[in-house]
Amino acid sequence: MEQLARTAKELDLPFGKREMTYNSRLAQELAKFAEQQQKGDDFHHAMFRAYFADGLNIGLKSVLSELGASVGLPEETVQEVLEKRMFKEAVDKDWTRSHQMGVTAVPTFMMNGMSLVGAQPYEKLAQMVESHGVNRRT
Numbered sequence: 001m002e003q004l005a006r007t008a009k010e011l012d013l014p015f016g017k018r019e020m021t022y023n024s025r026l027a028q029e030l031a032k033f034a035e036q037q038q039k040g041d042d043f044h045h046a047m048f049r050a051y052f053a054d055g056l057n058i059g060l061k062s063v064l065s066e067l068g069a070s071v072g073l074p075e076e077t078v079q080e081v082l083e084k085r086m087f088k089e090a091v092d093k094d095w096t097r098s099h100q101m102g103v104t105a106v107p108t109f110m111m112n113g114m115s116l117v118g119a120q121p122y123e124k125l126a127q128m129v130e131s132h133g134v135n136r137r138t
């Protein structure tokens with residue numbers, strides 16, 4: 001948490017004092033729906049702020065419903081996604097693939113057999129990508 005707090009401060013990201021760790025499984029499932037609706041980035045940003053800055057319990061359907069609404073997801077569909085666990089199988093597949101690839105922490109960045117674990121400075125990520133022949137955009 002200390003490293004994450006330092007990195008957030010360096011990047012001027014919102015970061016509060018989170019007292020609890022909450023189960024993010026339903027949030028992951030709703031994120032899959034948000035991605036399908038082209039609202040993935042907005043949802044992930046809202047989720048980051050809710051969890052890391054505001055200390056909200058992202059395991060609660062009520063919190064997830066509010067976050068979904070805040071990025072323009074249809075409220076009734078969000079409720080259905082959460083109640084029926086419509087994206088459970090997709091998240092199960094993600095977890096299985098991550099386990100098979102040896103991921104033990106998030107975030108983990110992987111490229112061609114190389115990996116970086118944990119919050120990393122931009123330059124380290126850029127170095128990893130560039131070392132595999134990807135050019136920086138200008």
